[in-house]
Amino acid sequence: MRLFLRKHKNDIILIAVCLALAFAAWGAVRLTRKVGAYVIISSDTGSGQTEIARYPLDKDAVIPITTPSGTNTLTIKDGAAKMTESDCPRHLCENQGAIRYSGQMIVCLPHKLIVCVAGTGGADLTTGG
Amino acid sequence: MENKSHTVGIHRLAVLSVSLAAAMVLSYVEYLVPISTAVPGIKIGLANLVVIFLLYRLGLPAAAAVSMTRVVLSNLLFGSLPGMAYSLAGAVLSLSVMALFRRIRFFSEVGVSVLGAVFHNLGQILVACFMMEQAAVFYYLPVLCLTGTVAGIVIGILAAVLVRKVPDFDRTGKKPQKAETGSGADQTDKEDSAI
Numbered sequence: 289m290r291l292f293l294r295k296h297k298n299d300i301i302l303i304a305v306c307l308a309l310a311f312a313a314w315g316a317v318r319l320t321r322k323v324g325a326y327v328i329i330s331s332d333t334g335s336g337q338t339e340i341a342r343y344p345l346d347k348d349a350v351i352p353i354t355t356p357s358g359t360n361t362l363t364i365k366d367g368a369a370k371m372t373e374s375d376c377p378r379h380l381c382e383n384q385g386a387i388r389y390s391g392q393m394i395v396c397l398p399h400k401l402i403v404c405v406a407g408t409g410g411a412d413l414t415t416g417g
Numbered sequence: 418m419e420n421k422s423h424t425v426g427i428h429r430l431a432v433l434s435v436s437l438a439a440a441m442v443l444s445y446v447e448y449l450v451p452i453s454t455a456v457p458g459i460k461i462g463l464a465n466l467v468v469i470f471l472l473y474r475l476g477l478p479a480a481a482a483v484s485m486t487r488v489v490l491s492n493l494l495f496g497s498l499p500g501m502a503y504s505l506a507g508a509v510l511s512l513s514v515m516a517l518f519r520r521i522r523f524f525s526e527v528g529v530s531v532l533g534a535v536f537h538n539l540g541q542i543l544v545a546c547f548m549m550e551q552a553a554v555f556y557y558l559p560v561l562c563l564t565g566t567v568a569g570i571v572i573g574i575l576a577a578v579l580v581r582k583v584p585d586f587d588r589t590g591k592k593p594q595k596a597e598t599g600s601g602a603d604q605t606d607k608e609d610s611a612i
Contacts, residue, residue, distance in 0.1 A: 299528035306535055306566040314559035391556055
């Protein structure tokens, strides 16, 4: 055990540093996050990622999204948005959960679709970037 | 087998081919059994086992060749074209860092593997940031740093075992030890054989 510790001292320090960094970053993200106001739906329609629509988070809605590569359904409920349906091959976007904090996003890579939360606080659709 | 310079080439070619095949199988296994789909990018990095093994036993050129070919082939076969950019960035950054720390011998295989895993994830995040033009992907950094560390430890321990136990095949002019026993091949600190 002692030999093991001496042999792997550097490794153990490295692992500790990595874990500490991960938790520090996690804490930083958690402390600075703010509830978003709306979701921006963007897709690559041939000329880079461009916004195609935005919806307030405080109003429940079921939003069908059609991109050149396929269709998705985004459901907004209780201030959070979730991809509830997609005809992409692996349905990874459906497993990414509900998003409600500013900066969080759901990505559907096969459809080049990004849904991201923006703005802060209530339903302030006019001032948000 | 009479021409010595040929033997080196054939040995090397055979070892690299088998390594590539092994890496491809590991990639496929990983593709079939995703760990978590909630956060994109969480995986064990099984193929890195082969890369670390090669890095320690045959040196950087061999590891780089197998790693790059593996990334291109696996993305063509069961990945996607946008996915290839992520994988390539991750693989290049990861391999560079691993090669550097393997050279300065500050860490064992485990530390090198952890660094490789964490930098693989970092490379992917950087590409995502660049491709989607959204800095918010750094949101994934904490969880990917955590999972990368854990995955790196597991792969590093396995790789260390492989590096020590797999019979010596990379030396010429020496009869290969009996396969499977591996006890005689316990030379860990041998120099990289140059091409």
